[in-house]
Every structure is written in C-alpha cells, then in structure tokens.
Amino acid sequence: MNRRLEKHRIFDNVFKYITIFCALLILVIVLAISIELFLNSLPAIKEFGFSFLWSTDWNPVKEKFGAASSIYGTLVATFIAIIIAVPFSLVIALFLTEIAHPSIATPVGYAIELLAAIPSIIYGMWGVFILAPFMAEHIIPPLQSLFFFLPIFQGKVIGGQGIFTAGVVLAVMILPYLTSIMRDVFNMVSPQLKESAYGVGTTTWEVTRDILIPQGISGIIGGVFLSLGRAIGETMAVTFIIGNSHRFSFEIFREGNTISSTLANEFAEGADNPLFFGVLMELGLILFAITVIMQLLSHFWLKRYGVKT
Amino acid sequence: MKNTLYLIISFCLLLTACKKDKHNSSQTINGAGASFPFPVYSRWAYDYHQKTGVKINYQSVGSGAGIAQIKKKTVDFGASDKPLKQAELEKSGLIQFPTVMGGVVPVINVSGIKAGELKLDSTILANIFMGKIKFWDDQEIAKINPELSLPHQEINVVRRSDGSGTTWIFTNYLSKVSSAWKEKVGNGKAVKWPVGIGGKGNEGVAANVKKIEGAVGYVEYAYALQAKLNYIQLRNQDGNYVKPEVVSFQAAAANAKWSEAPGFYMVLTNQPGAKSWPITGATFILLYQKQSNPEVAKNILNFFNWTYTNGDEAALKLHYVPMPDSVVKLIRKKWKTIEDLKGNKIWN
Numbered sequence: 001m002n003r004r005l006e007k008h009r010i011f012d013n014v015f016k017y018i019t020i021f022c023a024l025l026i027l028v029i030v031l032a033i034s035i036e037l038f039l040n041s042l043p044a045i046k047e048f049g050f051s052f053l054w055s056t057d058w059n060p061v062k063e064k065f066g067a068a069s070s071i072y073g074t075l076v077a078t079f080i081a082i083i084i085a086v087p088f089s090l091v092i093a094l095f096l097t098e099i100a101h102p103s104i105a106t107p108v109g110y111a112i113e114l115l116a117a118i119p120s121i122i123y124g125m126w127g128v129f130i131l132a133p134f135m136a137e138h139i140i141p142p143l144q145s146l147f148f149f150l151p152i153f154q155g156k157v158i159g160g161q162g163i164f165t166a167g168v169v170l171a172v173m174i175l176p177y178l179t180s181i182m183r184d185v186f187n188m189v190s191p192q193l194k195e196s197a198y199g200v201g202t203t204t205w206e207v208t209r210d211i212l213i214p215q216g217i218s219g220i221i222g223g224v225f226l227s228l229g230r231a232i233g234e235t236m237a238v239t240f241i242i243g244n245s246h247r248f249s250f251e252i253f254r255e256g257n258t259i260s261s262t263l264a265n266e267f268a269e270g271a272d273n274p275l276f277f278g279v280l281m282e283l284g285l286i287l288f289a290i291t292v293i294m295q296l297l298s299h300f301w302l303k304r305y306g307v308k309t
Numbered sequence: 310m311k312n313t314l315y316l317i318i319s320f321c322l323l324l325t326a327c328k329k330d331k332h333n334s335s336q337t338i339n340g341a342g343a344s345f346p347f348p349v350y351s352r353w354a355y356d357y358h359q360k361t362g363v364k365i366n367y368q369s370v371g372s373g374a375g376i377a378q379i380k381k382k383t384v385d386f387g388a389s390d391k392p393l394k395q396a397e398l399e400k401s402g403l404i405q406f407p408t409v410m411g412g413v414v415p416v417i418n419v420s421g422i423k424a425g426e427l428k429l430d431s432t433i434l435a436n437i438f439m440g441k442i443k444f445w446d447d448q449e450i451a452k453i454n455p456e457l458s459l460p461h462q463e464i465n466v467v468r469r470s471d472g473s474g475t476t477w478i479f480t481n482y483l484s485k486v487s488s489a490w491k492e493k494v495g496n497g498k499a500v501k502w503p504v505g506i507g508g509k510g511n512e513g514v515a516a517n518v519k520k521i522e523g524a525v526g527y528v529e530y531a532y533a534l535q536a537k538l539n540y541i542q543l544r545n546q547d548g549n550y551v552k553p554e555v556v557s558f559q560a561a562a563a564n565a566k567w568s569e570a571p572g573f574y575m576v577l578t579n580q581p582g583a584k585s586w587p588i589t590g591a592t593f594i595l596l597y598q599k600q601s602n603p604e605v606a607k608n609i610l611n612f613f614n615w616t617y618t619n620g621d622e623a624a625l626k627l628h629y630v631p632m633p634d635s636v637v638k639l640i641r642k643k644w645k646t647i648e649d650l651k652g653n654k655i656w657n
Contacts (some may be wrong), residue, residue, distance in 0.1 A: 060472075133520065158465040158506045159521035216509035244470030244507030255506045261470075265509065268374035269472020269499050 007125070018055070037285040044278030052282060060247035060269070065279040067286060069248040071165050072285070073256035077238065078231045080167025083176050086224060092175075093182035094212070097203055109183065116176035124240030125297050127169040132241055135168070136160030140253050157249035161243040163232045163256040169237050174227035181223030185216035225298035229291060235260040338609050342375020342388030343474045344510060345529050346409055346445050346592040350388075352588075353616045360615075363608055367419035372474035373498050379403065379595045385605050387595035390474025391498060395572035404647065405574050406600050406640045407591040408613065410562045410630040411530055413478050413552040414588070416515070416538035418524040419445050420460050423539060425552050428453050430544035431579075431587070433485035437464055437525060438483065439490065440504035445523060455502040467517045469528035470507025472498040478590035479527045482578035486587075512536075528589075530558075538592045545587045546579055565591075567636045573643070581612075596647065600634045603649040610644055610656050617641075 016032070044052065048065065055066025060142075086124055098106045147153040189212055197207050213220070243255025244265055263280055270276040330397055347369035370378070372389040379387025380401055393405055415434060417427060429437075433449050436442045442449060446459040469476045480618045484491040494500050508514040511528045516535040517640075518526040533540050542550040551557045561580040567573065577589040594613065600606035600626035617640070621631040632640070644656040 027378075059501035060499040061497040061501065128516070156463070158467075159517065159524070161517075162507050188405065202339035203518070239509060240468070243511070245505070247504075249501070265470045265507070266472060266499065268371035268377075270373070272373045272380075 001076075010106050025029060034285070037281055037288060041282035041285050043275050044282040047275060051218035052279075053286070056248035060266075060276065061161050063273075063275055065076075065276075067259075068281055070257055070259045070262050070283060071286065072248065072250075073166075073242065074232060074258040074260070076227060076252055076256075077163050077167040077170060077242070077258055080164060081174060082224065082228060084168060084171035085178050085227065089178035089182055090173075091176055093186055094204075094208055096183050097186040098208070100281045109180070112176045112179050114176075115172075116180070120173065120234060121240075122239045123169055123173050124237035125257045125302045127165065127237060127241040129282070132160035132165050134160070140164070144253065152250045155249060155250060155254040156163070157253045158243065158255060161241050162252070162254050163242060164209050164253045166242040166256075166258070167240045167252075167270070169241060170231045173234065173237065174231050175182050177230060178223055181226065182216070182220055185219030186212050189215045215230055221298065221301060225294060228294055232291060232294070233260050233271075234286065235264050239264045246287075251291075259283045311360075312553050315475050335607075336362065337364045337366060338605060338612065339366045339368075339384045339385045340375075340386040340388060341370050341378045341611075342595075343372045343390045343592050344369040345355050345411065345474050345478075345590075346374075346388065346629065347389045348531050349409055349624050349627045350619075351409050352627060352639075353612075353620050356620075356623065357529070357612055357615055361375060361636060365612055371472055371498075373472040375392075376595065379597075380487065381586055382597075386609050387642065388592065389595060390592045391477040391589055392574045392591070392593050393572070393578065393595070394574055396574050402598050404572070404643060405541055405593045405595050405630055406613075406643055407567075407575065407593050407636065408616065409624050409632065410558060410577060410589060410591045411628070412553050412558045412586050412589050413482075413527055414530050414533045414540045415525060415527050415543065416518050416533050416540050418518050418522060418539065419462060420518075420522065422459075424525070425540060425542060426454075427539075428455060428542045428550045431483075434543070435483050435487035435490045438466055438468070438502075438504070439493070440466070459523065462523040465521050465524045466502075466505025467508055467521065467524050468502055468505050469499075469511075469514060471507050473510075473530055474590075475511060475527065475588050478578060479588060481590075482588045485579045485601070492580065517609075534628065543587055545583075545585050546581050547585070549583055551584055551586055553586050555625060555628055557584050558589050561585035561587070561589035562591075562630055562633070567639055573640075589630075598647055598649060600649050600655060603653070606649070606655050608648060610647070614641070 044065065048055065051223070052065065052067050053071070054068050055064075056068045057064045057066045058069065059065075096109055100108065136157060136159055140160060146152055193211055193215070196208055197211055202210070238258050239261040242257055242261055244254040244257050244261060246257060246262075262283060266276070268282055270280045314609055347367065350365075350367045354367055358364050367388075372391050374392070375387040375389050378384045393403065398405060415429065419427070429450070430453065433442060436449070443464055445462045445464060451459055477496065480490075480494065480496045480500050483494070484496040494503065506517065508517040508526070511532040514526040514528050514530050515538060518524040519536055520539055528538070533553070540553050542552050544550050560582045561577055564580045564582050564585065565575055565577055567575060573593065575591055579587050580589065596606070596609065617632065617637045624631045641656070645654060647655045649655060
C-alpha cells in the first residue's frame with residue numbers, strides 16, 4: 001500500500017516538473033525570439049535609428065529603408081478586416097444560437113469551421129483571380145464616387161489590388177474564428193436569464209442587446225483580439241493581393257504592403273546583404289511589438305470591463 | 310508571423326543539415342539560385358539523372374538567395390542572373406561561369422493589340438515604367454505606331470515584388486538607356502519602383518499582366534510564351550525594331566567579348582547589332598575555387614560539361630541561347646583552376 005502511494009507521489013512529481021518545464025519553455029522561446037530578432041536587426045537600428053518607423057523611403061539600390069508604408073498597410077488592412085468581420089460574425093453567431101433550428105445551425109456551424117481550415121494560399125488565389133477583379137469593377141468605383149470628398153478613398157487602383165481588397169480577404173479569413181468564438185460565448189450565457197427575458201416579452205433583438213452582448217462582452221473582445229492576431233500576421237493571401245508596393249500613400253484602395261508581405265517578398269534578396277537582412281528583422285521585431293501591444297491592450301481592456309460588470 | 314518566420318528558418322536549417330548528410334553519397338548535387346534558368350536546369354537535371362544516375366537538386370529561390378547560400382556554403386553551387394564582379398569573387402573565393410543566355414521581354418495587355426504589333430523604344434519604355442507616360446494612346450507611342458489604333462486606356466505597370474535577377478537585367482537595360490532612370494531608380498535585383506503593383510515571381514507578373522487591362526510587365530521569354538502574353542517590338546541600339554526570339558537573343562550574344570571579361574563578368578543588355586534584342590542576359594553558376602569535397606565538385610563539373618556538350622537542343626527548345634563553343638572552351642579552361650584543399654586540380 002505504502003509503496004503504491006510512494007509510486008504515485010513520484011509520478012506526480014515527475015509530471016509536475018514536466019509541466020513546469022514545458023511552461024517555462026514557452027517563456028524561453030518567446031524571449032529567445034525577441035532577443036534574436038533584436039540582435040539581428042541591430043545593423044538596421046544603428047543605421048536608421050527611430051526614423052525607420054516613420055521614414056517612407058524604401059530604396060534597396062541606395063540602401064535606404066523605412067517601415068512607414070509596411071506599418072501603415074499592416075494596421076489599415078487589419079483594421080478594415082475587423083470592421084467588416086465583427087458585425088458579420090455577430091449576426092451569424094446570433095442566427096446560429098438564437099434563431100436557427102438545430103437542424104440548420106449544426107451544418108452551418110460545421111461549414112463555418114470548415115472555412116477556418118482552408119489554407120491561406122487558397123484565399124490568396126481566390127482574392128487575386130475573383131475578388132480583386134470584382135472589386136475593381138463593382139465595389140471600388142462606386143465607393144470612390146460616393147466618398148469623393150475623402151482623399152484617402154481616392155487614387156488610381158490597378159486591377160483591384162490594394163490594401164482595401166487585402167482587408168476584405170482578411171475579413172473572410174477571420175470570419176470563421178470570430179463566429180465560432182461568438183457562438184460559444186452566446187451559448188454560455190445562462191439560459192435562465194434569456195428564458196426569463198423572453199418570458200417577460202422582450203424581442204430577440206432586445207435580448208441580444210441587453211443580455212447576450214453585455215454578458216458575453218469579454219469573450220467577444222477576446223475573440224476580436226485573437227482574430228486580430230491572425231489577421232495582422234497573415235502573409236500569403238495578403239502578398240497575392242495587396243499589390244506589393246513600397247510607395248507610401250494614405251489612399252486605402254491603392255497598392256501597398258504589410259510587414260509580413262514584405263518579409264515574404266524580400267527574404268531571398270535580403271539574405272545577401274547584412275543591412276537589408278537587419279531591416280527585415282527589424283520589421284519582424286516591429287510586428288512582434290505590435291502583437292505584444294495588442295495583447296496588453298486586450299488584457300487591460302478585459303480587466304477594466306471585468307471590474308465594471 | 311514571428312513563429313512562421315522562425316519555423317521557416319529552422320526548417321531551412323534542417324533541410325541544409327539533411328543535405329550535408331547526403332554529401333557522403335556524392336551522387337546528389339545541390340544547387341540553388343536564379344529562377345530565370347530554372348526551366349532549362351530542371352530539364353537538364355532530369356535528362357542527366359536518367360543517363361548517369363546523378364541527381365541534381367536545383368531550388369529556384371532567386372538570384373539573391375543563390376548568392377547568399379553559396380557564400381554560407383549551404384549548397385554545392387549557387388546560381389545568379391546578376392554576375393558578380395571579379396573583386397567580389399576573389400574576396401569570397403568563388404569562380405563564376407555562364408550557362409545559358411536568354412531574353413527579358415516587355416509584355417502588354419492592351420485591347421486590340423496583338424503579340425508583336427506594338428513598337429516601343431527605350432525612352433518610352435523607361436517613361437512608362439517611371440509613370441510619366443500614363444495612357445496607351447500617348448503621343449509618343451502613337452508617333453512610332455502610326456498603323457495601330459491605340460485605345461485611350463490607362464497604363465498599369467506590373468513588376469516583380471521579390472528580389473529578382475530578371476529585374477536586375479531589366480533595370481540594367483533601363484539604366485543604360487535612360488539617364489533619368491539611372492538617377493532616380495537605378496539598377497538592382499529590387500529597386501524603388503516609381504509606379505505599379507508587384508507580382509511574385511515571373512509567374513506572378515505573367516498572371517497579373519494577363520488579368521489586368523492596360524497592363525505592361527516584363528518576364529523571362531519562356532514565361533511570356535507559356536502564358537501566351539503579347540510581347541512587343543523594341544528598338545535596339547542600331548535603331549531597328551526587333552521581336553524577342555532566340556535569333557535576336559543570339560544576335561545580342563554574338564557581340565559579347567567573353568575572352569575580355571574578367572571572371573566572366575558580362576552584361577548583355579543594349580548590345581550593338583542589327584538584329585540584337587536589347588534586353589538579353591546570361592545566367593551564371595557560382596562555385597568555390599577551393600573544394601573541400603572534390604568528388605562533389607567533380608560531379609558538378611561533369612554535369613555542366615555534359616550540358617555544354619549535350620544540352621543545346623533542350624535549351625533551344627525552351628528558348629534559351631546556348632553558350633557558343635568558343636566561350637565553353639574558356640569556361641573549361643577556367644575549371645582547371647579549381648582545386649581541392651591539397652591543391653590538386655579537379656578538372657583536367
């Protein structure tokens with residue numbers, strides 16, 4: 001009996017150390033990545049200093065590099081994706097949890113999860129062959145004439161490829177994530193609360209507005225930040241459709257680039273030149289920093305919200 | 310992204326580690342670099358493998374990566390469309406030699422214009438890629454194409470988004486013929502493009518030109534044929550309008566004085582000659598002069614020796630221009646300077 005207990009104890013201990021080791025490993029990896037990125041980007045940091053962040057120059061021939069167009073493209077494309085995807089996924093999730101009969105909700109739910117499993121290169125192909133020409137023909141011209149007074153909506157668009165189209169593809173890509181998170185969040189709201197609300201005669205919309213969303217807000221925001229993380233680093237699909245131009249312009253329909261598309265495009269070239277390589281590494285470091293800031297913001301936000309409710 | 314990046318890097322390291330193991334068999338040669346000659350290299354590698362059982366692994370990762378990988382010794386040979394200068398070769402202990410020549414071709418997608426109909430000269434081409442000429446019915450273009458009815462269509466420039474030897478050859482030409490281009494943009498595998506969208510690889514540019522109306526781009530000739538793109542006629546140094554085809558690439562190559570080019574540093578853009586295609590280029594192989602594994606080196610040289618002797622037909626079929634015999638003679642002479650670590654010659 002004693003021996004068996006002893007055995008259990010040892011096993012427990014070993015298991016504990018394995019878990020500690022694995023957990024620490026994650027920390028070590030994160031730290032190692034950031035140190036490695038920093039060390040490799042030193043040549044670029046020394047050369048350009050902080051002006052790298054807002055310099056719009058990108059001239060590999062003269063070895064002048066600036067990250068402004070990449071940072072702008074990354075943030076704007078991600079922002080557009082979120083703006084489009086959040087309302088859509090909210091509505092889909094509501095339909096699935098509140099309105100649809102299970103016989104419909106289940107297959108639709110599976111279909112949405114299937115969307116998440118499609119490789120990003122497929123989204124890229126779809127974007128370049130179908131969505132971009134469609135945008136050039138039917139979406140961008142009307143938007144440009146509708147918002148003729150907004151300079152950022154103007155500019156010549158080539159074949160529908162640009163930051164906005166990239167944002168739309170990203171929206172489709174993060175839609176399944178957002179939807180399934182929101183569906184799970186809504187499903188977790190206590191049935192008694194919902195039932196009693198319906199009992200006193202509220203409409204579905206009122207239940208949504210006053211119960212589902214306030215109850216699930218922390219989950220929803222968590223989901224938004226999670227999909228933000230995916231959208232911000234998405235590479236292949238974006239590289240296909242963003243137009244890959246380093247010329248800085250605020251105009252959102254025009255060709256641009258993101259940090260990850262730049263890395264994908266220039267890596268082969270940069271490998272040959274320490275300064276160029278440093279520039280690419282620094283871009284990686286900036287992307288890393290952006291994701292960390294997003295994470296911190298989401299934690300901060302959730303904490304504040306958690307206190308309120 | 311950060312994860313993906315590191316995954317890719319570690320994967321590459323893993324791959325190269327595997328490669329090193331394979332060296333022991335010496336029946337596999339690993340090379341990497343330019344995508345421009347990839348179609349013909351893979352054809353040669355296939356035929357050679359059938360004949361001799363020696364496998365040539367060629368990764369078309371781009372000229373920049375090819376140079377970087379041979380410098381880091383992760384491959385047995387590197388390949389680049391951009392020749393290295395003699396000083397750089399000496400500094401890193403490399404030798405270089407050309408394998409084939411080919412043409413870079415401006416391609417267009419303009420409604421009503423068929424392949425080979427539109428004529429352009431170097432100034433117009435430079436101005437189009439600088440965004441100074443914005444419409445296809447621009448006066449300058451109309452003046453030299455009186456027989457064509459040009460549409461009032463916007464010009465959409467498509468170029469490479471990745472670092473590329475094709476871009477190097479193309480911008481080398483534009484820098485030679487346009488001082489404005491030389492000053493503002495310059496010559497490189499990646500440059501600061503004044504206008505246009507970027508497609509990844511020759512394929513990416515071809516796909517975009519095919520799809521986007523009013524597009525103009527540049528690709529290696531084989532890709533233009535493959536994608537059935539409409540090429541143009543270009544005015545050469547002698548003032549003649551020439552079509553891109555093997556004959557005109559050959560004409561451009563004919564003037565090259567390889568014997569006077571130290572380290573085979575030779576750029577074939579804007580060559581004289583009545584029939585010369587102005588945007589012609591050679592593609593190069595990079596090898597270490599001191600070989601730590603003589604068996605592998607011998608295999609590499611055997612392979613390229615075989616391609617010079619038996620590979621011309623396959624090259625021509627894919628619209629590349631084989632090296633003339635006089636140049637091959639020079640190359641074989643150069644090979645005699647390759648030694649193993651003890652100083653023994655590898656090629657006799």
